[in-house]
Amino acid sequence: MEDPRSVNSPRRTLSFTKDRRATVSFPDSDDGASGFGVSGEHGPKPSEVYGFVGSISTVVATVIFLVWAYVPESWLHSIGIFYYPSRYWALAIPTYAMVTIVLAIGFYVGLNFLATPPPTSYTTIFDEFSREPSSFISSSEENDQPIEPIADIGINQINDLMFNDLK
Structure with a gap:
């Protein structure tokens, strides 16, 4: 049995304050406790x-x-x-399992292709959450303008920024 006052690690030096009714204790990595913190539960x-x-x-x-x-x-x-069982199943079971997995992945990809709109559809650009920028102009000074509400940037502005600004 180990003497409770012996020092195995730097964290154990803090346990000397237990005799003075300390409310905080630090677990030692040498104690073999797994998990985070001290939960009071032992075992796996x-x-x-x-x-x-x-x-x-x-x-x-x-x-x-x-x-x-x-x-x-x-x-x-x-x-x-x-x-x-017959030796036939030694080859048949892994083969059927692999073919089933490949077909399931192919079916999943196919369903995603069917659910995705074509690239020419406007639903790839606009949806029910799209917001047009407001054309709110305040009558006060130019420097005291409020922050504009959040809005989507139009596709024409993005195209102008990306492709027409080649100067």
């Missing part, structure tokens, strides 16, 4: 457990699949395994 989080079990299950399933796909039938019979 459920997401960590699910991740660990999922990764171990994936490794075990991959090993079983590779043994089933590549080990000769005589070896499987010698260790007592007589019932297993």
